[in-house]
Every structure is written in C-alpha cells, then in structure tokens.
Amino acid sequence: xxxxxxxxxxxxxxxxxxxxxxxxxxxxxxxxxxxxxxxxxxxxxxxxxxxxxxxxxxxxxxxxxxxxxxxxxxxxxxxxxxxxxxxxxxxxxxxxxxxxxxxxxxxxxxxxxxxxxxxxxxxxxxxxxxxxxxxxxxxxxxxxxxxxxxxxxxxxxxxxxxxxxxxxxxxxxxxxxxx
Amino acid sequence: xxxxxxxxxxxxxxxxxxxxxxxxxxxxxxxxxxxxxxxxxxxxxxxxxxxxxxxxxxxxxxxxxxxxxxxxxxxxxxxxxxxxxxxxxxxxxxxxxxxxxxxxxxxxxxxxxxxxxxxxxxxxxxxxxxxxxxxxxxxxxxxxxxxxxxxxxxxxxxxxxxxxxxxxxxxxx
Numbered sequence: 597x598x599x600x601x602x603x604x605x606x607x608x609x610x611x612x613x614x615x616x617x618x619x620x621x622x623x624x625x626x627x628x629x630x631x632x633x634x635x636x637x638x639x640x641x642x643x644x645x646x647x648x649x650x651x652x653x654x655x656x657x658x659x660x661x662x663x664x665x666x667x668x669x670x671x672x673x674x675x676x677x678x679x680x681x682x683x684x685x686x687x688x689x690x691x692x693x694x695x696x697x698x699x700x701x702x703x704x705x706x707x708x709x710x711x712x713x714x715x716x717x718x719x720x721x722x723x724x725x726x727x728x729x730x731x732x733x734x735x736x737x738x739x740x741x742x743x744x745x746x747x748x749x750x751x752x753x754x755x756x757x758x759x760x761x762x763x764x765x766x767x768x769x770x771x772x773x774x775x
Numbered sequence: 776x777x778x779x780x781x782x783x784x785x786x787x788x789x790x791x792x793x794x795x796x797x798x799x800x801x802x803x804x805x806x807x808x809x810x811x812x813x814x815x816x817x818x819x820x821x822x823x824x825x826x827x828x829x830x831x832x833x834x835x836x837x838x839x840x841x842x843x844x845x846x847x848x849x850x851x852x853x854x855x856x857x858x859x860x861x862x863x864x865x866x867x868x869x870x871x872x873x874x875x876x877x878x879x880x881x882x883x884x885x886x887x888x889x890x891x892x893x894x895x896x897x898x899x900x901x902x903x904x905x906x907x908x909x910x911x912x913x914x915x916x917x918x919x920x921x922x923x924x925x926x927x928x929x930x931x932x933x934x935x936x937x938x939x940x941x942x943x944x945x946x947x948x
C-alpha cells in the first residue's frame with residue numbers, strides 16, 4: 597500500500613480568501629498529515645510578507661500556541677505565542693514582494709487522529725524575495741500546539757488582513773500511512 | 776500508483792566538480808532533493824551553488840538568484856541574505872578537515888516547480904553537525920520557466936567520492 601496519498605490538491609483559478617479541506621478521514625486510513633503550500637496574497641500594504649492563518653476543525657477559540665525561530669533581517673529571533681485563536685506563522689509574499697514569487701511552506705501533523713493527545717504541528721515556511729532589505733523576506737521554523745484531543749478532520753488556511761490568496765496559489769494535503 | 780517517486784540518483788564513484796540532473800519531467804507537483812555530500816575544500820563547509828535550467832537548455836548562470844538564511848554555528852546564531860547571485864548559495868558539504876566519513880546532509884523542497892506563472896523557490900534544511908553548523912534557508916530563481924535541469928557546483932572545490940544526490944517527484948493526484 598502506498599505510504600502517501602493525495603487527500604486534496606487545489607490550485608486557485610482566481611483569488612480566494614481561504615483554502616478549506618473538510619471530511620479528512622479519521623478512521624485510521626492515515627497516520628499523519630503533510631501539507632505543502634505555494635502561495636502568495638494580494639495584501640497591498642506593509643512588509644513583503646503576509647500571514648496565512650491556520651485553523652483546525654474550524655476552532656477559532658484561544659486554543660493554539662506556537663514557538664518559533666525566525667529571521668527577517670540580520671539577526672534571528674525566537675518568539676512565543678500562547679492561548680491564541682489561530683496559528684499565524686505560515687508566511688507567503690504580499691503584493692509588494694518580488695513579482696511572480698510565491699512562498700514555500702511544509703507542515704507536518706503527526707498522528708493527527710490520535711484522540712489521546714493534543715496535536716503538535718511542525719511548520720517550515722519561507723517568503724522569498726529578490727531583496728536583502730529587512731522585512732522584504734521571512735524565514736521561520738515553528739512548532740504549534742492545538743490544545744484539543746479531537747481527531748483533525750478539517751484544515752483551513754485563511755489569508756490574513758482581509759487579503760486573498762492570489763491565482764496560481766497551490767495547496768496540497770497528503771495522508772501518510774504507518775506500517 | 777506511488778505519490779512519491781525517485782526520479783534520479785547520482786552516487787559519485789570519483790570526485791566531481793559538479794552534479795547535474797537533466798530532463799526532469801513536468802509531471803510532478805513538487806520536487807525534493809536529498810543529499811549527503813562532502814567537498815575538497817580544506818576547511819569550513821564547502822559552500823556551493825544550486826542552479827536551474829528550463830526549456831531543455833543549460834542551467835542559468837546569470838545573476839538571477841537570491842537566498843536568505845538563518846544558521847547556527849556552534850553556539851552562535853545569525854542570518855545572511857544575498858541577491859544578484861549566480862546560484863542559490865548552499866553550505867552543507869563537509870570540508871576535508873573533518874573526519875573522512877563525515878558527509879553533510881541537505882533536504883531541498885521545490886514546490887510547484889513546473890508552474891510557468893511562478894518564479895522558482897526553494898526551502899532547504901541542511902547541516903554538518905560536527906563542523907558544527909546547521910542552516911535553514913530559502914532560495915529564489917527569478918525566472919518562471921518550468922524547471923527541467925538542476926545543477927550543484929562550487930567555486931571552491933569538488934564533491935568527493937561517496938557523495939550521493941537523489942531527486943524525488945511528488946504528485947498531486
């Protein structure tokens with residue numbers, strides 16, 4: 597049996613505010629989830645980077661926390677966000693970033709259907725740019741916790757600041773089986 | 776049908792100044808490169824460049840690349856970026872001053888590599904733990920052509936025997 601299965605793949609044919617996958621199997625079909633995102637937003641002001649907000653099972657309560665290492669200039673920093681209403685640290689270029697450039701993000705959610713545990717989310721994300729100016733680019737490695745034991749059957753990514761993901765943004769969700 | 780397929784592997788039986796994968800099909804959604812490498816540079820890691828080609832031609836050697844990185848070198852952390860580069864700068868090839876069996880590790884994701892509406896970007900995690908260093912970095916090839924060729928090369932040395940480079944394709948259906 598194949599170890600990887602595509603649960604959903606979406607390439608936006610037009611700008612959209614979010615990507616939402618529902619009815620993710622939680623019956624043991626898969627053990628882990630892997631998300632790969634190549635996205636850009638149309639956020640017109642501010643830095644070259646933009647947030648994409650992550651919600652699990654449509655939970656908008658203050659049940660998320662994140663610890664991250666990031667760089668957007670000459671010095672890396674760490675940051676901690678607790679009791680938050682989403683996971684914020686998936687980055688992609690905004691409208692002011694280098695044209696035709698999309699962010700790269702890989703997210704792992706191990707044992708996403710295990711109802712004994714809160715869920716850990718491991719994220720690597722980069723917003724590239726043909727610029728060395730601080731805030732024109734962003735790199736981050738993060739670990740997030742969803743403080744809920746429910747099996748994850750829905751993942752939603754929403755562009756922050758009332759922006760949209762632009763055309764050609766892609767979102768791929770893989771289910772990964774164990775032995 | 777497998778979602779992840781090995782497209783090509785190169786194992787160096789002798790030192791080589793470069794390693795190149797060509798004729799990469801556009802039939803996958805994403806690419807991933809996995810490398811164990813060591814270089815002939817005497818000290819430090821052997822930095823090197825990743826270059827891309829499209830349309831069946833040679834790799835682009837123009838100043839059309841950028842990179843941004845954060846790193847840990849022993850107990851020191853830092854961040855570096857560059858634009859107008861002739862390749863995406865990478866680091867992880869272990870240098871000749873390290874134990875002969877030490878090879879660096881490198882995993883590179885190239886998402887939506889065949890989409891002609893997007894510049895090519897990379898996401899890399901690499902390290903040589905005994906050097907001791909670790910890098911997390913992103914790269915940009917400021918061109919929208921579908922990637923069909925990938926090349927590693929270094930201006931400061933060669934890749935040594937035993938270095939291994941594997942290219943995987945990830946499907947989206």
